[in-house]
Amino acid sequence: MPATNLQLPPDPPAGVGFDLDHTLLVDNKLERVAMLHVLEAIGEAGGPAERSLDAQSAAIDALLARGRAAGTPIDDVVREFARGHGVRDAEALVGLYRRRCLELVDALVIPEARVAEIVAALSDRGVSVAVLSNGWEPLQSAKARRAGFAGGPILTSGTLGVGKPEPAAFGALLTALGTAADRTWYVGDDPSGDIAGAQAAGLWAIWARAGADSYPAALPQPDAVLDAFGDLLELLPGASGAS
Ligand SMILES: [Mg+2]
Structure with a gap:
């Protein structure tokens, strides 16, 4: 049917x-992947075991979902993520995140x-x-x-x-x-x-x-x-x- x-x-x-x-x-978790690129740029992608990439991915999914539900501008979501990882000036990371998302569209969106x-x-x-x-x-x-x-x-x-x-x-x-x-x-x-x-x-x-x-x-x-x-x-x- x-x-x-x-x-x-x-x-x-x-x-x-x-x-x-x-x-x-x-989109095969496109925004999660872009945020993992941000995490890599911060230098924490290969963190200790209690912050495995799987755990980081789950935290990123939750952060993105919260932002979407609250209507938070995506730049602010990236800033919050960066702050959570000890980065105060996140503007370069905001740009990186936006760029990565657009670059990933052809590969990940089906x-x-x-x-x-x-x-x-x-x-x-x-x-x-x-x-x-x-x-x-x-x-x-x-x-x-x-x-x-x-x-x-x-x-x-x-x-x-x-x-x-x-x-x-x-x-x-x-x-x-x-x-x-x-x-x-x-x-x-x-x-x-x-x-x-x-x-x-x-x-x-x-x-x-x-x-x-x-x-x-x-x-x-x-x-x-x-x-x-x-x-x-x-x-x-x-x-x-x-x-
Ligand atoms: Mg839908």
Whole structure:
């Protein structure tokens, strides 16, 4: 059952917004790797056993997740990391981190199958497309382009000053798409940030399950479920294989 329509309306969407990570692409811990380069530059990469690289990686993942959730500018996240390692003037490390992230996009970002084809097919049908992603510029735009997204705006929490699941983030998406909420689909993998957030803002929410076994029972259910991104067009009214 690759694409399951639970309660999408019978009309085609006027616009579709997309999450990036684990929806259009995987980035294989790109920002963790860039931060490990920063750690290497600090000279602590080969530290004592209690600060193994695995432990450092876990701490970096937690730091990045906290920053993303709080909407902390990425430069401040790098400064906090540097301070934690005894570096007071972190500006060179901030530059290193940003540079490494962009350099790693081609190697680490892998698109889901058929992203470019599906986005183009939506555009050909007159459906507006856009990305709404929690993250910073210019990294998220570089990742979106690497994934094959084209033909629409790329909105990021770093530029908007507000991120998912805040209704204002989805409001900015609707403005960029030029569509009404009840004619707009949002596709994402995160049940709270993407699905509950989009539904609270009045959009239709399609869960890209990204290998997850089940949907959290405590949250409102998505309006449709995708086992693979490449099956998105099956949800369009009249598409062969639509359920
Ligand atoms: Mg995601």
